[in-house]
Amino acid sequence: MRIAKHPILGEYEKGRKVKFYFDGKEMEGYEDEPIAAALRAAGVTTHRHTRRNGRPRGIFCAIGRCTDCVMVVDGEINVRTCITPLKEGMRVQTQYGLSAKEGTEE
Amino acid sequence: MSSKEVRKSDIIIIGSGAVGNAAAYFLSSAGRSVTVLEKDTVGNGSSVRNGGQNKMNTRGEPELSLGMYGVTEIWPRLQKELDVDIEFRKTGGYRNALTDDEMENMQKFWPIAKKYGMHIEYMDGTELRKRVPQFSERIAGAAHCEEDTWSNPLKTTLGLYSKARALGAKYYDHEKAVSIETVKGRAKRVVTECGHIYEADKICITACFGSRALLNSVSLDVPFTHALCEIFVTEPVPRILDEIFIGSKGGYYGTQTIHGSIVMGGGSRIGAFQREGNHVEFTLTPDNVPSGIKGLTDLFPSLENIKIVRSWSGWHDRTPDDMCCIEAIDEIPGLYAACGFSGHGFGISAPVGKVLSELMLEQPLGADISKLKFNRFMPIDAFTGDDRKR
Amino acid sequence: MEYKVFDRTKPIGEFTAQPDDDLIICRCEEITKGEIRKAVYDGMYTINEIKRYLRAGMGLCQGLTCGRNVKDIVARELGISPAELEEATPRPPARPVTAKVYADCRGEED
């Protein structure tokens, strides 16, 4: 789902390729791109399940305002993935209510 | 309403905070017609600008009877009777001391607590951290008080309003009472800023620091001052602590609510830039909230990685002895007042409202308020500089 | 601007259910249209009251997403224009801030 070449923007400037973990599964993205972009490119769209109704949620505003795309990142809950830069080895987990599901760590 | 028309009811309450709304609720339940006048919008003052705690362990003795009345009877009753969940819980609470001196000082409260049927347990830092490992190594000791409670200030204030209104209490917003008038020596009328006149046989002032000007209108006074308090709240996090906690002498406090967010607050004692026009919706200098957060993360280091989502502030009406005033005012029959809560009023708002209703209904009082009279304040002893009380 | 405060003594009728009452309005706290409508009939006539009573607009995003929609719903129930309702008070921090960061406050030195 990445845009290989854009008619106006040409090729995108990206950081180096890095590995990260989504619910324990190894994935690849580019360093310093938002976590959400790397996940979307990898086909992941559900970032969390809500606390009250367990509804799936994903990217909504993409600029850090709506807080819908929050996930557990390196153990910290409620991290806005659309504005948090991806780093090598990051552990990104689907957030269920206020925590990750046990057993999705590695 | 034309300016000539007079709105009549049995009782007028000035101020729709938790105390005023509680009084309105109990009086309406007793079948009285009640009018509530509010200068702003319902419950937009200190009742929604506090941490929700009832810190029994730090109350002065004259307030303890009211406090216990709340803990044992009134709060549990509201939890059942109101249509909203006010989240009342007998959480218990930890009050911390940083030094042995502070610890010793805290222990002086024990005989008083015992007299009022409170259960306090003192422990050293090691024992405290055994129970709550998150507390800082710097804490020398703590007192745990079983009677400390918590309720949601927003839902309490609005839940009381909603129920009182459903029972027929009439609420008027943006109706700022400016003076009280007497007829034949009795309190009878309230005149508002826009010239409206309200009439009742009983008038009750529960207007926080606005109370002073109203009392002045009938040549009474209570010497309280403004003090700024700050509150801040975190994102919801998985449960860390059930008890409320109170810092050492800095006075900052916190509670994890049922929702999971941690509500914390205190007073930085910096209230700079209090000039006309500067509004206090959220604190007056940018240093106040960070300093409070610093204090609380020092107390409770695991708070460090939790996000703060909102901060706001409000005024205390602070009396010289940090205790409230509540009474049926002898000098002017028909006039009742409760104010000067000095930053810890919400915890006793429900019993105060109940006692006010008892005063107005001429019923036996559920709590002893004899030491909370308005005229207790006297100039200091000019020779020794000591406080004096009537 | 002066916000008109609705006369709280004037009856606004009874709450009646609507087919889309289960629609989520406040996405953070998952507050529905029905809950907001019902709160108006419980006496919550200002946006701050709705927020305090229901937590609508009090979640992680602090009402940035739902503020406008809550205002529209409340205004409709009260039969007034949304412009007559004051929005919930904006409060710092404008974005969530980790306590550790917030506590490290500098700026005294030039």
Added chain:
Amino acid sequence: MKRYDLIVIGAGPAGLSAAIEGAKAGMRTALFDENEKPGGQLFKQIHKFFGSKEHKAKIRGINIGGELLKEAETAGVEVHLSSTVIGIYPEKCISVNRGDHIENYRAEAIIVATGAAERMIPFKGWDLPGVLGAGAAQTMMNLHGVMPGNKIVMMGTGNVGLVVSFQLLQAGCQVEALIDAAPRVGGYGVHAAKVARTGVPFYLSHTIVEAKGTDHVESVVIGQVDEKFRIIPGTEKEMEADTVCVAVGLNPMSQLVRMTGCEMKEVGGLVPACDEYGATSIPGIFAAGDVSGIEEASSAMIEGHITGLAAAKYAGWIEEDTFKTQVEERTASLEKLRQGMFAPQNKGKKIEKTDEGLPVSASLLERGYMDANEMETYPGVVKKEGVHPVIECSQNIPCDPCQEACPFGCIKVGERITDLPAVTEDSVCKNCGACVAACPGQAIFLVNEDEDGTYGTVTLPYEFLPLPQAGDRGKGLDRSGRPVCDAEVVKVQDTNAFDKTAVLTMRVPREYAMTARFFKKEV
């Protein structure tokens, strides 16, 4: 506390422009923005801007952003990125989150230029992953190079909805439909036409009933609405889609400016009550750009300059005379942009006739493209022998690059910037394609109605990949995107001067020369 002469919050078009003026006046100016990159929305705006040369017309937003940033740095503005202003306090003081700590600053004047946020409307399933703001989609594809989805339904036909739809197509997504509850297209007709001619259907007087799916949007149900915006039962229609983009307007981001306690007013969004130079009711606090009322980026830039000057005057850095002359110039330029059918004063008005007295194309407003038989009403559409420009520009908008683009004087806009462009009578078109590439609305075509008795040629703007090559065969699509004839590409021009708008000439049967407006390669 560190004290600046001027603090500007928000490094978008308005904030950058304001900071430039402050710094030029000699003020020690700091500019704060929460984003990693400056430019606000400019770096997502990959289309060419409308306006005149003085408004940086026909330059793409991204390039304007770069220019502004350079100008700010040259002027000496301290630009602080990834620096979120979290609060404004009394006495002109701000708190800034610098990443690992908070810093407080004070200034003689503060300009709030925090821009706007997308407005959202709730519908059943609007919280499913796959439903997102149109601006969010723009961020994903233009900043991060990731497609927001494959099959997209766009809700809203204002300029944002139209422009983002086109950008989605450019990114390689499929746009299934454009939906709007209003009975008429809200944005510029030319923006609608360039989307419609690729084959995207417009559903006016329609709304989204529901986004369906379990973990993600799988389909979208739309339905027709009556004049009170209620869904007419029985009109529901389900379409397969994995993404819904919502573009129903913007809300000023007034949170920070409201913390000052300044007076606010409601103008389709809550904005500070400002004087004509952006001063709020609190002395020393100013507002500029979308936060003080939603407009185009071009207007925001001028507003920024004016407010920057006002702040400089307030703090005593420029004299009244200098202020007056400079502001007058800027105001005149702003006034030019605030003309025409889409001017702020015409918002919500139903305009039936152009300034020239011509009827506004009903088809354009209802379906997104003009009917062939409406065409010849407009002064840009003439039939002539040989190659000639056909300017399918039918609304009075403030824009005139076409007139300057033609080196041979074939195009004339007239007295006012909003007048409809006309093809001059005696001019000779040399088929250079400059006007085709210059038109920000992609509304100019070079047509030879009859090349040799059998074929005609159509030269059109093309901003998609892969770029067709001469010799490619395919279909000519009409203005609605319907394939109408066979077509063969005969020439493709893609020079630097055209700034990435390729100019493609296709040969079509001559009876389709005034009909075919897009090329689709045979696969």
